[in-house]
Amino acid sequence: MALHVFKGGVHPPQQKNTAEMATKTMGLPTKVVIPMVQHLGAPCQPKVSKGDMVKVGQVIGDTDAYVSAPIHSSVSGTVTGVDQIVLSGNRPVMCVEIKPDGLQEISETVAPPVIESKESFLSAIRASGLTGLGGAAFPAHVKLNPPKGTQVDTLIINAAECEPYITSDYRECMENTQGIMEGIKHVLKWTGISKAVIGIEDNKPDAIKKLTQAASGQISVVSLHARYPQGAEKTLIYALTGRQVPSGKLPADSGCLVMNVTSVAFIAAYLKTGMPLIKKRITIDGSAVKCPQNVEVLIGTPISEVFDFCGGYKEIPEKVIMGGPMMGVSQFSLDLPVLKNTNALIALDEKEAKLPQESACIRCGRCVKACPMSLLPLELDRAVRAGNMEDAQGKYHLLDCIECGCCVYACPAKRRMVQTIRLGKDIARRNPKK
């Protein structure tokens, strides 16, 4: 039963300035830097070395681990280095740097896969390098194969796109409606799930209309109340089905499989062409950007070159966010590359990037009302700051926080609860309960 809403949440200004701008394609960058970890799970080992010639779509990183996804070259050219680079979040990751030769020769390995069974479908998805394109970057072949003992009856397609600024999924809905439907049908066919529901916020009427016209049979479109974080997996499942994913469990445990709308469209394209995941549509926006727009970018392109393609800056960028302003990751360098799950690059000017001063919590309860997980962010903040991990985990359910940022957004004292909660989760992971 669709409820169309969830409890809590906030209404940040939508800033969907780029919604009506058709996707532009960016040309070849001067170099690409492709990290060997662009997913949740085990890192890939580089399969090329310095001086090697590579072609578009060629595997350059892979691993035997199950929860992982191979990495492909997005250009043809020469490998100029295989080195460890520190990415944002202070993660040292092996990266393959390639200088394009400008020919964009396609690798011989790129060919439409032959699908005869669920197994061949899943191995094709793995070979495509697909990870969740909504942002979480979970390997798709793992997600599409729910653990034994779970009964999945609903495929949920996430087109909510609740983060401010971002319109890349919206453009997918507008520009590739048929591709989305084909992708959904493939997933339904090979996973044996009986029905699919596309969840989309009601602030995108044109996309709802297009999707509804194209949807038929097992596929339906449900318009949801626009409120952040509508597109978070748990709140989306709740709004569409009324089911709550049990604490600490997977969506499959509540009978749902959630995929991003661009991810399913990619599946359709991959099954047709065999071209793995080497490019991504991203929204470029923010107060420091001269010409906000949607751009199709090769994975590994340095952030600075993407901004240059968009006419550069109108103000000095003070903060650059990969992803949306609510959950995106601020970058420490513009040399860092675009990743598989990048859906936006937001550059903020000095005024918007300024961090507000924290003041004392007045216990107003705005964070409690905003929390979609029904937690007490102020108490979590206090417990973690006091080093009281027992209360933080046992009493206030630290690990149930989805880090959506609603509490911090709503806080009049400008307290950084999510930062403290992240710190608390890190402490909890390092000291597992006996």
Place this chain on the structure above:
Amino acid sequence: MENKLTVSSSPHIRSNAATHKLMLDVIIALIPASLAGIYFFGVSALAVIVVCMTSCIGFEYLSRVILLKRNNTVPDLSAAVTGLLLALNLPPSIPLWIAIVGSFFAIVVIKQLFGGLGQNFINPALGARAFLLIAYGPRMTNWTAPFAQVDAVSAATPLAALKEGGTLPNIMDMLLGNIGGCIGETSAIALIIGGIYLLVRRVISWEIPVIYIATVGLFSWILGPEGLLTGNPLFHVLAGGLMLGAFFMATDYTTSPMSGKGIIIYAVGCGILTMLFRLYTNMPEGVSFAILFMNVATPLIDRYTVPKRFGGGAHV
């Protein structure tokens, strides 16, 4: 790119809610009640308001900046709100030095000694009023009649009249504030206007004031003077400090519970205690002590009303 980028934990945008804006809204919402107090009780009421606000701000600065050497919290306006609320809870004839003692007690003893904004365990203005009632009883219960000349007629409050068998004022006078009482508590209509402003601005939510007032109304109707169900709810709702207490004091963020369930327990508790104090104790009025009692109970209520987390059972 030469310039350094700002790196911080998400979210990267904030709403424009701010502590000082909330406090300013409370001050704005108290303007009608303050004006009504000055209108009915004259310049002495104005003097009490000015003295309380300036001395609260002064004590805040003194204790934070000069004694504790911490940041100056005067701009967050919380001390100004405490000063105004304290003034509105004092009789118009109160000697100004007592108002200053009350301000000291509110800001230094109740607020800063316990850790400052957000750490006080009872509402500072109400705590100070309770202290002054004990320390300076007669002066705290010497009620000036509206429009009285200096040193002239004193008047019993409606609740005192009820207790001592005097004549009760008519409802219209109680609504407007043409009765004896504290500076800011007599004009129900001015307080309701201020309360609605706070509700519209979403500074407070409806639960505490509505449930509190409804509980008082219901309780007073059930336990009427002529037996069950003979009470006059309107009288009890409009009398004393209920409107001021329900909209402006019981809703104090720091000393009221967090969860929806906790708020209901708290508001019903305030209502029941108010009526118990009014009907069955020597005190004519019970709002202040009822709220103080529930303030103290708030940590306990919070402990037993932690909301059920999403995915924590029941709906699965």
